[in-house]
Amino acid sequence: MSRTSQTDVRLDGTRDLRPDREAITRPGGPRARGERLMVPKADFRSYYGRPVLQPTPWSDHDIAGYLFLGGLAGASSTLAAAADLMGRPHLARAAKAGAACALGGSLYCLIHDLGRPARFLNMLRVFKVTSPMSMGTWILSAYGPPAGLAALTAVTCRFPRAGRAATVTAGLIGPAVATYTAALISDTAVPVWHDAYREMPFVFAGSAAASAGGLGILAAPVTEAGPARSLALIGALTEYTAVRRMERRLGMVARPLKKGRGGVLMRLGKALTLTGAVAAQTVARRDRTAAVAAGAALLAGALCTRFGIFHAGLQSSRDPRYTVQPQRARLEKAEGEGSRS
Amino acid sequence: MAFDLDLALAAPYDPASASGYREHPERMGFFTDTSVCIGCKACEVACKEWNAIPDHPLGFTGMSYDNTGGLGASTWRHVAFIEQPGRTAGADGAEFRWLMASDVCKHCTHAACLDVCPTGSLFRTEFGTVVVQEDICNGCGYCVPACPYGVIARREEDGRVWKCTMCYDRLGVGQEPACAKSCPTDSIQFGELTELRTRAERRLEQLHEAGVGSAQLYGHDPGDGVGGTGAFFLLLDEPEVYGLPPDPVVTTRDLPAMWRQVALAATALLAAVAVTALGARS
Ligand code: SF4
Numbered sequence: 001m002s003r004t005s006q007t008d009v010r011l012d013g014t015r016d017l018r019p020d021r022e023a024i025t026r027p028g029g030p031r032a033r034g035e036r037l038m039v040p041k042a043d044f045r046s047y048y049g050r051p052v053l054q055p056t057p058w059s060d061h062d063i064a065g066y067l068f069l070g071g072l073a074g075a076s077s078t079l080a081a082a083a084d085l086m087g088r089p090h091l092a093r094a095a096k097a098g099a100a101c102a103l104g105g106s107l108y109c110l111i112h113d114l115g116r117p118a119r120f121l122n123m124l125r126v127f128k129v130t131s132p133m134s135m136g137t138w139i140l141s142a143y144g145p146p147a148g149l150a151a152l153t154a155v156t157c158r159f160p161r162a163g164r165a166a167t168v169t170a171g172l173i174g175p176a177v178a179t180y181t182a183a184l185i186s187d188t189a190v191p192v193w194h195d196a197y198r199e200m201p202f203v204f205a206g207s208a209a210a211s212a213g214g215l216g217i218l219a220a221p222v223t224e225a226g227p228a229r230s231l232a233l234i235g236a237l238t239e240y241t242a243v244r245r246m247e248r249r250l251g252m253v254a255r256p257l258k259k260g261r262g263g264v265l266m267r268l269g270k271a272l273t274l275t276g277a278v279a280a281q282t283v284a285r286r287d288r289t290a291a292v293a294a295g296a297a298l299l300a301g302a303l304c305t306r307f308g309i310f311h312a313g314l315q316s317s318r319d320p321r322y323t324v325q326p327q328r329a330r331l332e333k334a335e336g337e338g339s340r341s
Numbered sequence: 342m343a344f345d346l347d348l349a350l351a352a353p354y355d356p357a358s359a360s361g362y363r364e365h366p367e368r369m370g371f372f373t374d375t376s377v378c379i380g381c382k383a384c385e386v387a388c389k390e391w392n393a394i395p396d397h398p399l400g401f402t403g404m405s406y407d408n409t410g411g412l413g414a415s416t417w418r419h420v421a422f423i424e425q426p427g428r429t430a431g432a433d434g435a436e437f438r439w440l441m442a443s444d445v446c447k448h449c450t451h452a453a454c455l456d457v458c459p460t461g462s463l464f465r466t467e468f469g470t471v472v473v474q475e476d477i478c479n480g481c482g483y484c485v486p487a488c489p490y491g492v493i494a495r496r497e498e499d500g501r502v503w504k505c506t507m508c509y510d511r512l513g514v515g516q517e518p519a520c521a522k523s524c525p526t527d528s529i530q531f532g533e534l535t536e537l538r539t540r541a542e543r544r545l546e547q548l549h550e551a552g553v554g555s556a557q558l559y560g561h562d563p564g565d566g567v568g569g570t571g572a573f574f575l576l577l578d579e580p581e582v583y584g585l586p587p588d589p590v591v592t593t594r595d596l597p598a599m600w601r602q603v604a605l606a607a608t609a610l611l612a613a614v615a616v617t618a619l620g621a622r623s
Pocket of ligand 1: 454
């Protein structure tokens, strides 16, 4: 091989001969002694360990808070409609009022998180199915008025017929409000959020059901709260199963759901939700105080789960490993298949 | 455009036509040949000057000659520096490789930022590039985590997102973008994308013949996960070494599947409530 006139490159020309020192750093810093390696040692390269992705500019209070409140509002409206039709006025009223408050909180969070809050109406300029945020805006626009009206008529006890119509409408749109947020976060390049797109809507549906059940248990008399207790149980089990499947399928990308801040929140969420659901089925069937505690645990559990997923996502975009390694693996697999055929 | 969920990569896919332009100029792009970059940062400076981009905090990063750090709301060109002392060398053992590369928005064929923008602030120009309309952006920040390259970002003191426009104002009057104009070695080449792609193929061949086996094109392939990029590169090492994702995929490719899952989950939620109601009645 000629050795003349190469200015910028090594002469060997092979890709597998790596120079000694490269721009790699170990993200996360040196390991403490005795700490066990959960994954094989970092076998990837990066630009000084810097993230490939930009940090998501959303605050956890606003956006994780909204994920929780939107789920609570949507599922509560559906529960309210069912309670209405079954003649459980106290449960229905509690769920409607809860949904309206959660909706108010949601709108506050969404507008507050904008870089230019005064321009929030610009969201109504377009209707784009490729943007879950645009679709969410329209879903909320359709959901807000009936949900508000349902609560208003329930609290003031006036216009029962309009109230019934509004309740049913809100109840039918509610599940969309509670689950579209999964597409909202999955439709990004954030590894944990995107890769989990199959299970995420079920995690959110389960978590929303558990929180709406929790609110019903907390606010309605025990004699009326039966459907809320069942809903909480179904929700808790769905969430638990969906999270497990998600973690299994994601492999190394699921790590931020188990470690660090996201992991702590996810574990806390799981413990609170399952405890709340079990308590709701047992002690909370008779005792009002126990019911309040069980309901509160369910609500807190759902809140922790949403914050956990939010923070796990942020962590997965901060560490280039979660962007580079799966993509590298994909390329190598494709290359392997290519050379075999 | 907005309703184009079908990203079937029917070649040749022309983003400007797909966005509804009946008559439009050729798709324009950047070919950044990093093998001739000398790291002078003229592109960074020219970009700042022309686009009147505010200062960003300068500091000492310890990353070779790179004190810019990366692309962001106030850095639309970023020159990466990678020091690679070689392992084998001539008799003196002094072989050393210093990689430099000027990074920029890729102006993707299938641009996630544009797909997810809920206000229509991000749009496709007649040149096939992707530009933010600052008078419309409300700073929702959705495009930021959507970009698979970590390009677009929110300027916190301003509240809106910013990124390279491929000097849309200059293109409109037949001028080349400021960075390409200022590049003294023609590492940044601007032109019609089809022509740039041919030129890049030639350059790659040339380098391979000269024994530079590590040279590779990045973003030139219309069959990749983003449908090829309007700004593509010739690199001398793997993309991740430069801070680029090795195999980016536009996130909206999976959006139909996402909506399907959402519909399933929403129906399940409705059914669950109905079941609890019926169960309570009996
Ligand atoms: S590189 Fe990022 S910001 Fe640029 S067009 Fe592609 S998705 Fe949008």
